Amino acid sequence: MSLRVAVAGTGFIGAVHAQAARAAGGTVVGVAASTPERGRAAAQRLGAERVFEDAAELVTADDVDVVHVCTPNHLHEELSRLALEAGKHVVCEKPLALDLAGARRLADVAAAAPGRTAVPFVYRYYPTVHEVRHRVAAGEAGAVHLVHGSYLQDWLLTPDDDNWRVDADLGGASRAFADIGSHWCDLAEFVTGHRVTRVSARTTTAVPERRRDPGRAAFARANGDDAVARRVTTEDAAIVQFETDGGALGSVVVSQISAGRKNRLWLEVDGAHEALVFDQEDAETLWRGRQDMATTIRRDPATLSPEAARLAILPAGHPQGYHDCFRLFVADVFAAIETGEAPDGLPTFADGVRAAQITEAVLASAREQRWVDVAAGEPAGVAS
Ligand SMILES: NC(=O)c1ccc[n+]([C@@H]2O[C@H](COP(=O)([O-])OP(=O)(O)OC[C@H]3O[C@@H](n4cnc5c(N)ncnc54)[C@H](O)[C@@H]3O)[C@@H](O)[C@H]2O)c1
Structure with a gap:
C-alpha cells in the first residue's frame, strides 16, 4: 500500500514536498495551512484529498503515515514532537527548532x-555532489587542504523586502546562516567527510530596519504598500572561517543581500591532487582543476561513480534540478521506512542537530568576537 503523507505548511517548500511525495509513490492525504481557508485553497492546488483544520490535527491523524513539517521555523519542534509521539515518520524542514x-x-x-x-538537506541529492564525495573518499582528490565557497541570495536586499524569517520569534536568532548557511555546511561536511571543529564568524545586519510584510513568500517580489517599519535583529549575512578535524581550513560567505544572486550555492574542495567545484546553479557539471589542466565532469550516468550514478535519473544532456533532488530525497525516506535500512547519505535528525550546533557556534563567535569550538555532540564551548 502506498504511504499516506500529510503536509503541514503549504507555501514554497510545502508544495515541493507534496509533489515529491507523490512522485515517490506516496498519497498526499491532507494538508494544513495557517488558516482552514488557506488550507482548502492549497489542497485544491496540490491535489490533496482533505484539509485539516490545523496542523496539530494533521500530525496526529490516524490515517497518516508520514508527516512533512513545512511551516515557519517556530512550529517545527512542537509539530514534529507531536507527530513522533503519535508514531508517525517525520520529515521536518530545517532548522529543526x-x-x-x-x-x-x-x-x-x-x-x-x-x-x-529526515531533514531535507536536499542539495546532497545532486549526482555531482555525490561525485565530489566519491572522489574525496576514494583518494582521487588527495588530502583535503581547503574547503571554501559561498551561498548568496538577494531576495532580502532592500528595506522593502520582508518575510517571517526576519522575525527572530518565528525564524530563530540566526536568519541567513540558519536558513542557507546550514545547507552549505551540511554539503561541506558531507562531501569531505570532515567535521567543522572551530569557527570564527562575523555577521552583519546591513538592513537594520525593514517595512514589515511577513506574509510575503520567499523569493516573491516586495509589496510594502501598507507596511510598518520595524527593527531587525537577525543577520543578513555572515562570513565564517573554520577548521576541520581532517586538518583543513575553510571559509564561507553567506548572504541574503547579494544583488543579482538568486540561489548561488558554490563549494570548492581543494585537495592535494585536484580541486573540485560544485555550483548549484550549474549542477550538471563539476569543475575539476589539476595543476596541468582544468576540465569538467559531466553528470553522465555512464561515467559517474556508482554512488553518483544512482541519483542520475535522466541521461546526460537532460538537466536534473531542484525538484529531482527533492524527489530522490523523499524516495530515500520512503525506502528507509519500507526496508528499515537508511540509504547512504539520507540526512536525518542527527544532521539537523549538527546544523544547529554549527549555527549556535557561529552566533556565539560573532557575538563574542573570537574562535568558538563546535563540539561533536556537545554544546559549543568557548575557546580562547
Ligand atoms: N530544504 C530546503 O531546501 C528548504 C527550502 C525552502 C524552505 N525551507 C524551509 O521550509 C520552511 C517553510 O519555508 P517556505 O519558504 O516554504 O515558507 P512559506 O512562507 O512559503 O510557507 C510557509 C507556510 O506555512 C504555513 N503556516 C504558517 N503558520 C501555520 C500554522 N500555524 N499551521 C500550518 N501552516 C502554517 C503558511 O500558510 C505557509 O503556507 C522553513 O522552515 C524553511 O527553512 C527549506
Whole structure:
C-alpha cells in the first residue's frame, strides 16, 4: 500500500514536498495551512484529498503515515514532537527548532519513537555532489587542504523586502546562516567527510530596519504598500572561517543581500591532487582543476561513480534540478521506512542537530568576537 503523507505548511517548500511525495509513490492525504481557508485553497492546488483544520490535527491523524513539517521555523519542534509521539515518520524542514537546545530535545524524542526521521538537506541529492564525495573518499582528490565557497541570495536586499524569517520569534536568532548557511555546511561536511571543529564568524545586519510584510513568500517580489517599519535583529549575512578535524581550513560567505544572486550555492574542495567545484546553479557539471589542466565532469550516468550514478535519473544532456533532488530525497525516506535500512547519505535528525550546533557556534563567535569550538555532540564551548 502506498504511504499516506500529510503536509503541514503549504507555501514554497510545502508544495515541493507534496509533489515529491507523490512522485515517490506516496498519497498526499491532507494538508494544513495557517488558516482552514488557506488550507482548502492549497489542497485544491496540490491535489490533496482533505484539509485539516490545523496542523496539530494533521500530525496526529490516524490515517497518516508520514508527516512533512513545512511551516515557519517556530512550529517545527512542537509539530514534529507531536507527530513522533503519535508514531508517525517525520520529515521536518530545517532548522529543526529555533535553537540547539530545541533541536536536541526533538532528537531525544525521535530516539525514543518508532518513526523514521529526515531533514531535507536536499542539495546532497545532486549526482555531482555525490561525485565530489566519491572522489574525496576514494583518494582521487588527495588530502583535503581547503574547503571554501559561498551561498548568496538577494531576495532580502532592500528595506522593502520582508518575510517571517526576519522575525527572530518565528525564524530563530540566526536568519541567513540558519536558513542557507546550514545547507552549505551540511554539503561541506558531507562531501569531505570532515567535521567543522572551530569557527570564527562575523555577521552583519546591513538592513537594520525593514517595512514589515511577513506574509510575503520567499523569493516573491516586495509589496510594502501598507507596511510598518520595524527593527531587525537577525543577520543578513555572515562570513565564517573554520577548521576541520581532517586538518583543513575553510571559509564561507553567506548572504541574503547579494544583488543579482538568486540561489548561488558554490563549494570548492581543494585537495592535494585536484580541486573540485560544485555550483548549484550549474549542477550538471563539476569543475575539476589539476595543476596541468582544468576540465569538467559531466553528470553522465555512464561515467559517474556508482554512488553518483544512482541519483542520475535522466541521461546526460537532460538537466536534473531542484525538484529531482527533492524527489530522490523523499524516495530515500520512503525506502528507509519500507526496508528499515537508511540509504547512504539520507540526512536525518542527527544532521539537523549538527546544523544547529554549527549555527549556535557561529552566533556565539560573532557575538563574542573570537574562535568558538563546535563540539561533536556537545554544546559549543568557548575557546580562547
Ligand atoms: N530544504 C530546503 O531546501 C528548504 C527550502 C525552502 C524552505 N525551507 C524551509 O521550509 C520552511 C517553510 O519555508 P517556505 O519558504 O516554504 O515558507 P512559506 O512562507 O512559503 O510557507 C510557509 C507556510 O506555512 C504555513 N503556516 C504558517 N503558520 C501555520 C500554522 N500555524 N499551521 C500550518 N501552516 C502554517 C503558511 O500558510 C505557509 O503556507 C522553513 O522552515 C524553511 O527553512 C527549506
